[in-house]
Amino acid sequence: MKKVILVALLACFTFSVFLIGNTSKSGGIVESANEDPWEQVENLNYLFWTADEKIENDVKKLQLDLSLTGKQMEKLKELGLQEGYLFSEGRRCKDDAAKDDAVTFNQRVDETFANIDKEVRVLLGEKYNDFCKWIKTWWENEKMYRLNWLAEKEKKSKEEIGITSTDDRELVYATQYNGYTNLEIALPDKYVKFANLGWWDDIPDSIEPYYSNPPYTANVYYETTNKSVLNVLVREVGPYNEDDNYWDSATASNPRRMFTDLALGEPEAEAAKLRGYNDGKDQFGRVVNQPAGVDLTEEVAAQLRLAPQQNDWVWVRYSDLP
Amino acid sequence: MIYRKFLHVILILSILLTVSGCKQNSSNVPWVEVNINLDEAKTLQSEVDNGHRVGEIDPVQVAHEFLNRKLNIPGDTKRKEIKAGEGEKGYRLTPSSDGRMVEVILFQPVRTDSTGIWVVKKYRFIEGK
Numbered sequence: 001m002k003k004v005i006l007v008a009l010l011a012c013f014t015f016s017v018f019l020i021g022n023t024s025k026s027g028g029i030v031e032s033a034n035e036d037p038w039e040q041v042e043n044l045n046y047l048f049w050t051a052d053e054k055i056e057n058d059v060k061k062l063q064l065d066l067s068l069t070g071k072q073m074e075k076l077k078e079l080g081l082q083e084g085y086l087f088s089e090g091r092r093c094k095d096d097a098a099k100d101d102a103v104t105f106n107q108r109v110d111e112t113f114a115n116i117d118k119e120v121r122v123l124l125g126e127k128y129n130d131f132c133k134w135i136k137t138w139w140e141n142e143k144m145y146r147l148n149w150l151a152e153k154e155k156k157s158k159e160e161i162g163i164t165s166t167d168d169r170e171l172v173y174a175t176q177y178n179g180y181t182n183l184e185i186a187l188p189d190k191y192v193k194f195a196n197l198g199w200w201d202d203i204p205d206s207i208e209p210y211y212s213n214p215p216y217t218a219n220v221y222y223e224t225t226n227k228s229v230l231n232v233l234v235r236e237v238g239p240y241n242e243d244d245n246y247w248d249s250a251t252a253s254n255p256r257r258m259f260t261d262l263a264l265g266e267p268e269a270e271a272a273k274l275r276g277y278n279d280g281k282d283q284f285g286r287v288v289n290q291p292a293g294v295d296l297t298e299e300v301a302a303q304l305r306l307a308p309q310q311n312d313w314v315w316v317r318y319s320d321l322p
Numbered sequence: 323m324i325y326r327k328f329l330h331v332i333l334i335l336s337i338l339l340t341v342s343g344c345k346q347n348s349s350n351v352p353w354v355e356v357n358i359n360l361d362e363a364k365t366l367q368s369e370v371d372n373g374h375r376v377g378e379i380d381p382v383q384v385a386h387e388f389l390n391r392k393l394n395i396p397g398d399t400k401r402k403e404i405k406a407g408e409g410e411k412g413y414r415l416t417p418s419s420d421g422r423m424v425e426v427i428l429f430q431p432v433r434t435d436s437t438g439i440w441v442v443k444k445y446r447f448i449e450g451k
Contacts, residue, residue, distance in 0.1 A: 101435035105371070177374035180391065186374070193377065198397040199386055237383075238376035269373065286437060288373065295374055 042116060043139050044080035046290065051224065051312040054145065058138060065134060066127050075123050079116050081309060083289070102285025109287050143274050146291075150313075154265075168319040170247065170265035172293025174220070175239055175311045179297035184235035185218060186295035188244040188267065189257075192216045192234045192321060210254035210322045219317040220296065222304035229303045234321070239292035240269040240282035246293065247318035254322050258283055267293035353444040356392075358431055367432040367439050378439040381411040381428045388426060388442040389415055395422065409434050410443070423449040 047059060063073050121128045153171050177186060194203050195211035203211055217231040243257040246267045250260035259268045262277070271277035273291035282288050294316050298308055306312060370378050377383040382401065389395045398418045404425060406412030411428045426445045430438040 101437055104435060105437040109371075175373070177369060180387075186376075188376070190377070190380075190383070193383075197386070197390065200398045201400055202382060202386070236375060236377055238374050240373040240376065242376050242380075282373070284379075284437065286371075286373075290373060292373060 042079075042083065042113065042120070042135060044076060044116070045083040046080075046142075046311075047135075047138070048077040048080035049309055049311055051306060051310045053224070054149075055142070058142070062134060062138070066124075066130055068124070068127070072123055076120070079119055079123075083113070083116060102281070106281075106285075106287050109289075147274055168247075169219075169221075169315050169317040170293065171313055171315055172267055173270060173291045173311060174294045174296050174301070174306075174314045174316075175290050175292045176298055176301050176306070176309060177236070177238070177295040180235055181233075182297055182299040183229075183232060184297055185220065185232045185300060186236035186238040187218070187234050187321075188238055188241040188246070188269070188293075189234075189321075190237045190242040192245075193237050195322070196234060207254075213322070216322065217320050218294075220294070220300065220304065221315040221317070222306065222312065223315065224312065225305040227304045229300050231320075232300055236295070239267075239290065239295045240272075240286070240288055241267075241284075243283060244268045245321075247321055267291075269293065351446045351448050353427070353446045355444045356442050358441055358443070360431060363431040363439065363441060370439050371437070379437060381440040382413070384428060384440040384442065385411075385413045385415060385426050388445070389417065389424060392442070393424065393445075395419060395424070411440065414448075421449065422447055 047055060047062075059073070062068065068076075120131065124131050150171060157169075157171075179186070191203050191207055191211050194200070195214040196216055198214075200208065216234050218234060219228060219230045220232060221228045241258070244259055244267060245254070245256055246259075246262065246265060248254050248256045249264045250256050256262075256264075259271070259278070262268060262271055268278065269282060269288045270291040270293055272280045272282065272288040280288055290311065292311075294314065296304070296306075296314075301308070301310070304314065366375065366378060369375050377387070385401070386399060389399060395417045396419065400416040400418070402414045402416075404412040404414050406427050407429075409429060413426055413428075415424045415426065416422075417424075424445055424447055427443050428440045429443045431441055432438055
């Protein structure tokens with residue numbers, strides 16, 4: 001009888017241990033490399049590499065709130081940079097083509113962020129949990145703040161008279177890329193690039209008439225430094241999308257080709273990142289990690305007084321675009 | 323008499339052979355291999371994965387860029403898809419600027435799915451210069 005009771009007790013104990021183990025996994029910080037402890041990406045790149053004054057103050061607050069050392073902050077900034085350059089590794093495997101490419105891609109992104117997360121965990125030790133909470137709260141607040149800020153800015157600009165009218169300019173998040181030339185930008189409309197390079201054979205006949213007057217350029221203005229770069233050639237496609245001519249409304253003579261339910265002037269990547277539009281993905285189904293509406297070469301960014309790799313919100317005047 | 327006829331036949335055959343021999347057979351034109359730096363390709367893939375240089379995942383744009391930038395043939399180009407190996411894309415490009423016709427074969431050096439960048443693996447001029 002005693003033996004039976006002993007065995008029963010042992011079984012109960014083993015079961016309890018199993019249950020506790022499972023509960024702590026689902027309720028606590030996630031241990032699996034495939035899951036994201038922040039439910040989204042860490043946004044370290046956005047936090048540490050955006051030149052915006054509010055975000056720079058957020059970084060200071062992070063250091064103060066969690067009493068992080070200068071070295072820890074430097075390492076987090078470095079990881080923010082890595083966030084943008086770790087996706088490329090992948091297997092060259094015939095079977096990959098048969099899978100859902102975007103799903104596979106997004107799994108790789110998750111793996112990348114899980115690796116960064118591991119480094120953050122080691123770096124911050126016991127402060128890691130607080131850091132996760134801080135980032136989560138900050139990102140929720142930042143999204144809300146940024147959407148209101150954008151609306152306010154647009155409204156204020158609309159109220160101004162003359163050249164600052166928003167009829168043909170938008171405030172969008174600018175990232176940096178390595179261009180084909182030093183002085184160029186990328187916008188998410190492939191036909192602007194095609195027209196600028198004279199690739200007429202690849203522009204559909206129905207669309208070609210709207211793109212018949214190249215070269216197409218844009219003016220970029222950075223309010224923080226009061227610097228502009230004028231008539232910059234659109235030489236590449238992106239960020240993220242290639243059919244998001246967001247400076248055209250759905251009912252314009254050259255109508256917006258995709259995401260027609262978005263407001264005029266709102267890039268899809270911005271809506272995806274800040275509002276979860278299209279499940280936070282681009283037109284190819286890839287996760288969007290920056291709310292970007294324009295890509296600048298380092299030279300264009302430098303003329304605006306943005307440091308290398310630094311991003312921020314800039315005004316882009318689209319009056320020359322189809 | 324028979325000897326003269328025989329000579330004529332030989333002459334005509336020679337002329338025909340010479341003419342057909344001069345006409346370029348594209349399958350005989352050797353390909354020029356392009357050196358691919360895998361590290362550079364990985365870096366570019368990384369940039370593309372982060373939303374930049376979206377044109378790199380479109381083999382058509384990559385083929386055009388190759389013509390524009392590497393072969394210095396700018397402008398409008400007629401494009402026709404040609405046979406290529408598994409996982410490759412092939413195009414015959416006929417620029418409107420001159421009589422040259424170029425064939426290019428592309429492949430994906432880093433990832434073989436729709437998010438992978440394309441690069442030109444080899445090319446050849448099959449007409450003109």
